[in-house]
Every structure is written in structure tokens, then in C-alpha cells.
Amino acid sequence: xxxxxxxGHAETAGTGQDDGVVMPSGDGLPGRTSSSVSVVVRxxxxxxxxxxxxxxxxxxxxxxxxxxxxxxSAASRTEQEWRAWPARGVPFAAFLGEQRARAxxxxxxxxxxxxxAGEPDTAHLIALWVAPAVRGxxxxxxxxxxxxxxxxxxxxxGVLLEVLAHNAPAVALYRRxxxxxxxxxxAVPGAITMRxxx
Numbered sequence: 001x002x003x004x005x006x007x008g009h010a011e012t013a014g015t016g017q018d019d020g021v022v023m024p025s026g027d028g029l030p031g032r033t034s035s036s037v038s039v040v041v042r043x044x045x046x047x048x049x050x051x052x053x054x055x056x057x058x059x060x061x062x063x064x065x066x067x068x069x070x071x072x073s074a075a076s077r078t079e080q081e082w083r084a085w086p087a088r089g090v091p092f093a094a095f096l097g098e099q100r101a102r103a104x105x106x107x108x109x110x111x112x113x114x115x116x117a118g119e120p121d122t123a124h125l126i127a128l129w130v131a132p133a134v135r136g137x138x139x140x141x142x143x144x145x146x147x148x149x150x151x152x153x154x155x156x157x158g159v160l161l162e163v164l165a166h167n168a169p170a171v172a173l174y175r176r177x178x179x180x181x182x183x184x185x186x187a188v189p190g191a192i193t194m195r196x197x198x
Contacts, residue, residue, distance in 0.1 A: 039096060041109075043146075046083040048093075059127065062129070089126075093109070108131045110129050112127045141173070144174070148177075160194070162188055181193070
């Protein structure tokens with residue numbers, strides 16, 4: 001089961017300071033244009049708490065039901081709480097291009113990875129969100145790749161997540177990235193658990 005966040009609400013995966021993950025943007029789907037701009041995903045450090053807060057509030061404003069938390073709860077967190085979020089984990093942000101990633105401006109998505117002391121083999125993917133304007137362009141894939149890469153580097157054997165069963169685009173994204181539904185119980189009502197090996 002995915003660990004509950006510090007506000008007591010369970011967290012679903014939602015809608016990838018290291019060198020970051022770079023993936024070409026554009027998915028080649030009809031009606032979409034490919035771009036030569038790369039999706040860059042990097043870990044956020046505690047001093048970037050304002051950026052993390054802005055991303056999380058944007059995600060909750062867009063789709064709070066997907067995250068098992070509320071905008072109001074997140075908006076009321078203190079600077080110290082943001083610097084420590086997620087507990088026992090690391091947040092990542094996605095940017096379009098190296099320059100924006102280095103400057104920490106115009107993020108287009110986020111995700112976090114956590115680990116439970118009692119589950120040394122499992123990393124938990126939580127809080128994945130992609131800005132509506134760039135959905136379907138590879139940002140979600142890049143965020144997942146960042147989590148899987150970090151899990152691998154930290155000796156985890158698998159990545160576990162929860163996602164609302166009716167969120168078909170998110171379920172398809174996770175399946176495309178090697179996640180399979182499990183029978184493990186989900187903490188969030190209406191959610192399923194999915195897992196993949198690293």
C-alpha cells in the first residue's frame with residue numbers, strides 16, 4: 001500500500017539534485033506536433049520549496065480528486081512543511097528544455113518518490129501531474145522514467161503506485177511504462193495499485 005502523506009490523506013499517483021532525465025518531447029500522435037525541445041526532469045531541492053508549492057497547488061487546482069488531498073490543505077502548509085515534503089522522499093519537476101530546467105522556471109509537471117522503512121525493496125510513485133497544455137507529449141513518460149531511475153539507483157526492486165481506477169488516461173500511461181495492476185489493497189477509495197520492476 002502507498003504511504004499516506006503527512007496530512008493524513010492517502011496519495012494516488014495522479015494524472016518522472018541529480019543530472020535529470022532528458023527525453024525528446026512530442027509523441028508522434030496525429031494532430032500533435034513534435035518539438036525539438038526536450039523534456040528535462042530533475043530533483044527539486046528544499047530551497048526550491050516555492051516552485052514545489054506552486055506545482056502542487058496547480059495539480060490540486062486541476063484535479064484534487066486524483067490526489068487524495070485538497071488545495072486548502074496544501075495551501076496552508078508552512079515553508080518548513082514544503083521543504084520536508086514528501087516525507088521520506090524526493091520531488092521532481094519537469095521542464096521543456098535545459099535552460100528552463102537550470103533556471104527552475106516554467107515547470108510543466110511534477111512527481112514524487114517515497115520509500116517506507118518497512119519496505120526496503122519498494123519505491124512509491126506519488127503525486128504525478130502534467131500540466132493540461134502538455135499532456136500527451138511525453139512529459140508523463142519522462143517523470144515516470146525519473147522515478148524508476150532513482151528507484152534503481154537506490155537499490156529498490158520495484159515501484160508501486162495507486163491511481164483512481166476510472167482515470168483511464170493515467171492507467172494507460174502507467175501500463176505503457178511497464179506497470180501492471182496488482183491485488184495489493186489501495187488506501188484511496190476507488191483506486192487500484194500498480195507495480196513494475198526496476
